[in-house]
Amino acid sequence: MRVGIVGSTGYGGVEIYRLLSKHKYVEECIIYSSSESGKLYEESYPHLTGSHTHLKSIDVDQIENDVDVLFLATPPGVSTKLSPQFIERSVKVIDLSGDLRLKSSHTYKNWYKREAAPADLLNEAVYGLCEVNHDQIQSAKFIANPGCFPTATLLGLAPLTKAKAYKEDSIIVDAKTGVSGAGRKASLATHFGEINENLKIYKVNEHQHIPEIEQSLTEWNQDVAPITFSTHLIPMTRGIMSTIYVTLKKESQINSLKEMYEAYYEKSPFVRIRPIGSYPATKEVFGSNYCDIGLAYDDRTGRVTIVSVIDNLLKGAAGQAVQNFNIQNGYEEITGLDSYPVYP
Numbered sequence: 001m002r003v004g005i006v007g008s009t010g011y012g013g014v015e016i017y018r019l020l021s022k023h024k025y026v027e028e029c030i031i032y033s034s035s036e037s038g039k040l041y042e043e044s045y046p047h048l049t050g051s052h053t054h055l056k057s058i059d060v061d062q063i064e065n066d067v068d069v070l071f072l073a074t075p076p077g078v079s080t081k082l083s084p085q086f087i088e089r090s091v092k093v094i095d096l097s098g099d100l101r102l103k104s105s106h107t108y109k110n111w112y113k114r115e116a117a118p119a120d121l122l123n124e125a126v127y128g129l130c131e132v133n134h135d136q137i138q139s140a141k142f143i144a145n146p147g148c149f150p151t152a153t154l155l156g157l158a159p160l161t162k163a164k165a166y167k168e169d170s171i172i173v174d175a176k177t178g179v180s181g182a183g184r185k186a187s188l189a190t191h192f193g194e195i196n197e198n199l200k201i202y203k204v205n206e207h208q209h210i211p212e213i214e215q216s217l218t219e220w221n222q223d224v225a226p227i228t229f230s231t232h233l234i235p236m237t238r239g240i241m242s243t244i245y246v247t248l249k250k251e252s253q254i255n256s257l258k259e260m261y262e263a264y265y266e267k268s269p270f271v272r273i274r275p276i277g278s279y280p281a282t283k284e285v286f287g288s289n290y291c292d293i294g295l296a297y298d299d300r301t302g303r304v305t306i307v308s309v310i311d312n313l314l315k316g317a318a319g320q321a322v323q324n325f326n327i328q329n330g331y332e333e334i335t336g337l338d339s340y341p342v343y344p
């Protein structure tokens with residue numbers, strides 16, 4: 001299998017390269033750049049010294065000759081223009097941006113403040129939440145890799161939502177992320193002096209992941225109401241913690257949350273459910289494709305607290321993209337991803 005990465009000089013792209021350049025079914029991993037073509041990859045990323053790979057310019061005809069599967073690890077708007085050019089070509093596309101995730105063009109325009117991709121492409125794209133949409137991913141040509149916060153949040157909510165176990169208007173999500181979520185380019189919000197010893201809330205009620213999360217939740221239970229979702233930037237490089245609160249319905253009969261979640265994720269190698277009383281920390285999934293989930297029920301308030309952690313660049317981006325690639329191409333789901341987190 002020959003694969004290509006557009007956006008390979010970014011954080012998501014370089015993680016895909018690290019995973020796929022050692023993947024046992026990948027013969028060649030070709031990297032493309034809109035700004036650095038001709039340069040040796042290791043000039044941008046010295047940790048890849050010895051890879052001896054040159055960045056190529058982005059030419060759609062050339063890409064079709066070069067690769068079977070193309071990863072787009074590019075900012076919003078790029079896939080909107082690039083992906084339609086592959087509709088009539090043999091290349092499969094896995095897009096890490098938000099461009100193909102929302103089925104409604106109108107919703108995309110509202111939240112991303114830019115034009116959506118063509119409607120036929122949005123219809124065709126499969127939302128690549130591997131643990132839930134496994135069967136559709138197997139036959140997908142275009143895969144919309146989920147956002148980092150939606151991955152942690154939706155995996156945390158899926159079992160209780162599908163069981164219609166909580167009051168549909170009770171969802172509150174309080175999420176935190178490390179700065180690599182904002183990409184490699186320097187910005188005022190993420191530079192050291194701004195974020196060191198600091199904690200900031202951002203995009204309050206305006207985050208582009210709100211409609212993405214609601215889209216899946218309402219597919220699973222059409223009565224789910226709009227969610228309250230807050231994101232915070234914290235002074236660490238990688239990691240997301242999504243702490244989710246829902247109020248159980250009076251009639252819900254759940255003997256054991258842990259058993260319920262374990263049963264739902266029985267065939268999911270990357271979701272680990274913690275024993276009751278133990279809560280996952282971001283460091284416990286650092287550098288891995290795991291999503292770890294901790295659960296608590298408070299019988300004073302009737303609320304469940306769900307704590308879901310991932311590494312935003314792996315399960316939240318490149319790792320899930322490779323997991324999608326494995327499922328899409330008939331390889332064992334864990335190929336190239338089967339390692340414990342880096343600790344400490």
Ligand SMILES: NC(=O)C1=CN([C@@H]2O[C@H](COP(=O)(O)OP(=O)(O)OC[C@H]3O[C@@H](n4cnc5c(N)ncnc54)[C@H](OP(=O)(O)O)[C@@H]3O)[C@@H](O)[C@H]2O)C=CC1
Nearest residue numbers: 007009010011012033034035073074097181183184312317
């Ligand atoms: N960082 C994260 O944790 C996550 C990121 N994502 C999404 O993945 C995508 C990539 O994110 P990330 O790697 O962090 O971002 P970065 O900013 O680190 O990298 C994006 C790369 O895209 C390329 N690029 C920029 N403009 C264009 C253009 N006009 N045409 C083609 N390529 C372009 C650039 O590479 P070059 O100049 O070499 O072409 C750049 O290095 C984004 O859509 C992001 O929202 C999703 C989940 C998590």
Ligand SMILES: CC(=O)N[C@@H](CCC(=O)OP(=O)(O)O)C(=O)O
Nearest residue numbers: 096097098147148177179181182
């Ligand atoms: C720290 C930080 O800024 N994180 C980004 C993560 C977005 C992302 O990567 O997802 P999309 O592909 O949906 O844009 C944010 O919260 O917008």
